[in-house]
Amino acid sequence: AQRVTQPEKLLSVFKGAPVELKCNYSYSGSPELFWYVQYSRQRLQLLLRHISRESIKGFTADLNKGETSFHLKKPFAQEEDSAMYYCALKGSGGSNYKLTFGKGTLLTVNP
Amino acid sequence: EPEVTQTPSHQVTQMGQEVILRCVPISNHLYFYWYRQILGQKVEFLVSFYNNEISEKSEIFDDQFSVERPDGSNFTLKIRSTKLEDSAMYFCASTLFRDNYGYTFGSGTRLTVV
Numbered sequence: 376a377q378r379v380t381q382p383e384k385l386l387s388v389f390k391g392a393p394v395e396l397k398c399n400y401s402y403s404g405s406p407e408l409f410w411y412v413q414y415s416r417q418r419l420q421l422l423l424r425h426i427s428r429e430s431i432k433g434f435t436a437d438l439n440k441g442e443t444s445f446h447l448k449k450p451f452a453q454e455e456d457s458a459m460y461y462c463a464l465k466g467s468g469g470s471n472y473k474l475t476f477g478k479g480t481l482l483t484v485n486p
Numbered sequence: 487e488p489e490v491t492q493t494p495s496h497q498v499t500q501m502g503q504e505v506i507l508r509c510v511p512i513s514n515h516l517y518f519y520w521y522r523q524i525l526g527q528k529v530e531f532l533v534s535f536y537n538n539e540i541s542e543k544s545e546i547f548d549d550q551f552s553v554e555r556p557d558g559s560n561f562t563l564k565i566r567s568t569k570l571e572d573s574a575m576y577f578c579a580s581t582l583f584r585d586n587y588g589y590t591f592g593s594g595t596r597l598t599v600v
Contacts, residue, residue: 409588418490419529419577421588461529472584473519473542476529 377402379464381477388452389485396447396480398436398462406464408438408445409474413459422460423447432456452484488512492578492592499568499599507563507595509578518561519579519589520553522546529577535561568599 378401388394400406408425422431425438425445436447445462462477491510499505511518520532533543535553552564561580565572575596579589 407585411591418593419579419591421590424588472517473531473534473544474521474529474579474589475531476521478528 377406377464377466377473377475379462379475379477381460381462381480383480384478385481385483387483387485390454391451394449394452394456394482394484396460396462396482398445398447398477400443400445400462400464402443402464402466404466406466408436409463409465410434410436410445410447411461411463411476413461413479415458419461452482454484454486457482457484488590490578490580490590490592492576492595494595495593496596497598499597501570501599502567505565505568505597507565507576507578507597509561509563509592510559511561511578511580512582512590513559515580515582515590517541517581517584518553518555519581520563521577521579521591522574523577523594524571524574532563532576565597568597570599573597573599 380399410422411419412422413419423436434449438445459479459481461479463474465474493508518535521529523529531544533547534541550566554562575594577594578592581587581589
């Protein structure tokens with residue numbers, strides 16, 4: 376079974392502070408991990424894929440298979456980063472191509 | 487940048503009525519999905535569709551639900567007889583490849599069953 380856990384429902388930081396949104400997963404095979412962001416009342420937007428090892432809007436995330444984690448980090452948070460962040464896992468092979476989402480973390484960056 | 491388009495943005499319907507939610511995926515994408523998000527809860531997978539047939543569905547996707555790609559551009563989700571608990575945000579998504587590729591989501595349809 377695929378499971379994604381985001382332990383923090385809410386996270387509040389001040390502008391310029393580092394931010395880390397936690398994500399842990401459970402999957403027996405080789406997963407693909409994603410971070411999606413949802414700004415107020417807008418669509419889910421793909422932020423990062425672990426496979427591409429990119430940095431988008433200053434965010435990075437590293438897949439740690441030993442700890443089964445894919446935490447999202449940004450060294451200096453900006454007010455425009457305030458949004459809902461969802462970690463998602465996609466399995467591979469057979470019928471496991473669906474995305475399984477975590478419950479999301481609402482990030483608020485205060486001025 | 488290409489977008490997935492969903493209509494309507496908000497639909498209110500009476501319990502027991504049929505609703506059809508419409509989606510126009512990105513034109514060259516091959517895999518299509520419906521997800522839903524009940525208020526305050528996480529985004530849940532409903533169904534995936536490829537090559538004009540359902541490739542996977544969740545336990546939520548019972549006989550009351552059906553999907554169709556009637557004309558090569560639209561992708562619809564039909565709920566035959568809506569229940570109060572069907573009230574949710576429904577998201578359509580599409581992707582070109584199943585592996586190593588993110589999904590593009592639509593902006594969602596908020597369904598309210600009264």
